[in-house]
Amino acid sequence: MDEVVLVGFWSSPYVMRVKIALIEKGVEFVYKEEKDIFEKKSELLLKSNPIHKKVPILIHHGRPICESLIILQYIDEVWKQEKQLFSNDPYDRARARFWIDLFDKKVSDCGRRMWASKGADQDAAKKEFVECLKLLENELGEKPYFAGDYFGLLDIALLPITCRFYTYETFCKFSVEKECPRFMAWAKRCNQRESVSMTLPDPYKVYDFTLEVKKRLKIE
Amino acid sequence: MDEVVLVGFWSSPYVMRVKIALIEKGVEFVYKEEKDIFEKKSELLLKSNPIHKKVPILIHHGRPICESLIILQYIDEVWKQEKQLFSNDPYDRARARFWIDLFDKKVSDCGRRMWASKGADQDAAKKEFVECLKLLENELGEKPYFAGDYFGLLDIALLPITCRFYTYETFCKFSVEKECPRFMAWAKRCNQRESVSMTLPDPYKVYDFTLEVKKRLKIE
Structure with a gap:
């Protein structure tokens, strides 16, 4: 085994x-x-x-x-002995959990509506999504990573969605970079890590796959 | 402060x-x-x-x-030095988190439908709710508490909903005790603790309050 x-x-x-x-x-x-x-x-x-x-x-x-x-x-x-991903401080841990929880609730709801719906609902989803990223930008502040100077649990939890940004931008006609420049600077910083570049798929491949899923689900 | x-x-x-x-x-x-x-x-x-x-x-x-x-x-x-609520074993912790997560997702969805909807939707909510309790009964097994022999995080997370059982039973015409006798035996065991009996409100008061909420929300 x-x-x-x-x-x-x-x-x-x-x-x-x-x-x-x-x-x-x-x-x-x-x-x-x-x-x-x-x-x-x-x-x-x-x-x-x-x-x-x-x-x-x-x-x-x-x-x-x-x-x-x-x-x-x-x-x-x-794997506690290896590089630590989570703060030892209970308040910092609670804060990271709070943002992940918010993000997960928002993204599962808005993400799909950004590519699967149209008109007012799509616009509303885009608006909510950008608002959520702005809250996260605010939490990030001027720090290199969410936990401060090390790449941690909140970074890991948020980062993968960035490979869907091209899809969201194409369907909803907006630029995440323009709306949330600090968030995008953080994403690029994280993308320089081998763990991330080895893992995240090509955003164009994700977009093509979304088109396929739409077809399969018979969404116009 | x-x-x-x-x-x-x-x-x-x-x-x-x-x-x-x-x-x-x-x-x-x-x-x-x-x-x-x-x-x-x-x-x-x-x-x-x-x-x-x-x-x-x-x-x-x-x-x-x-x-x-x-x-x-x-x-x-x-408050780590006081009575421990959460296992030290990462697998047991993951398991407790899993059941709380499932319960929270189910209850927020089914709970409201049991008192706010009617007919087929209400029946479906009741069915899902009982299924969820049966899964939890299975996880409890023959143990006095979910974590084994001590009252822990999963017990604390699940228990408060029991003060709504009378409301659910009255609206949906069923008996939790009949459907899930082991779950109810666990609830009664927990209710003997002072922390619980001091905290949980009278189920009849909860029911009356639910009627008020329905009226306020103009739900027939």
Whole structure:
């Protein structure tokens, strides 16, 4: 049995979070890509996450852990001796958890509406999305990373969505860089890390894939 | 400035979580009840949680922490020397987080539909709710508490909803005890704790309040 297995799908930002965290920690793992996540989920996926039936799933010593934020915290707690991702200070931890929670609630709602809807609903989603990024920019302030001078859990949680920005920008006709220049400067800084550049897919490939998904779901 | 302040509203199960945790830890706190949560939220609430504008808010040394699950973890991390609420084992922690996450997603969705909707939607909500409780019963197994032999974070997170069972049962015409006897036996066991009996309101009062809310929202 492999010690660490990650079950994933290439376009999922939640899977990317886990990959980045494992690489940052220097944890060796076997990556298992779902071949057909829409039509036929693998036996391993269904057996390991029977309730949500979703990726990412981290299987450690045969025991599955589900939900990306839970996995990230698990990774930081298990491989404690390696580079730390999470502050020791309870207040800083609470703050990071708060922003991840807000981001996850917003993105699951706005992200889809930005490419799947039209007109007023699409505009509203774009507006909410930009507002959320501006709150995050404010939290970042002048620091290089969210936790200060080290690349941490909040950076890892937020970063993967940036590979969808080109898709959002194309559908909604706006520029994230223009709206949120400091957020984009942070994203570029993070992209220089090997863990990130090895993980994030080409934004054009993500866009093409979104077009395919729209077609498959019969969304005009 | 008070060291620990909890801003809350009596009928919120999320606020009850925080109260129970503080009492279990033996932390002294000042409780500030929102007088009119629907029409006029307090200055303190709006200033302390400007993004969500919701209770509970824990204010510790003047710094606000929001979102009940984040607050529970903060409490366990800050008052570490007191009775421990969360396992030291990363896998057990991940498991507790998983069930709380599932429960929170289900309850916010099903709970409201059980008293605010009718017919097929209400039936579907009841069915999903019972399914969720059965999953939790299965996780509990034969243990006295979810973490084993001590009253922990998952118990605290789940328990407050039990004061709404009478409301759900009355609107949806079913018996939680009949559907999930082991879950109810666990709830009764937990209710013997002072932290719980001091915190949970009378289920009839909760039911009357739900009727008021329905009227206020003009739900038939």
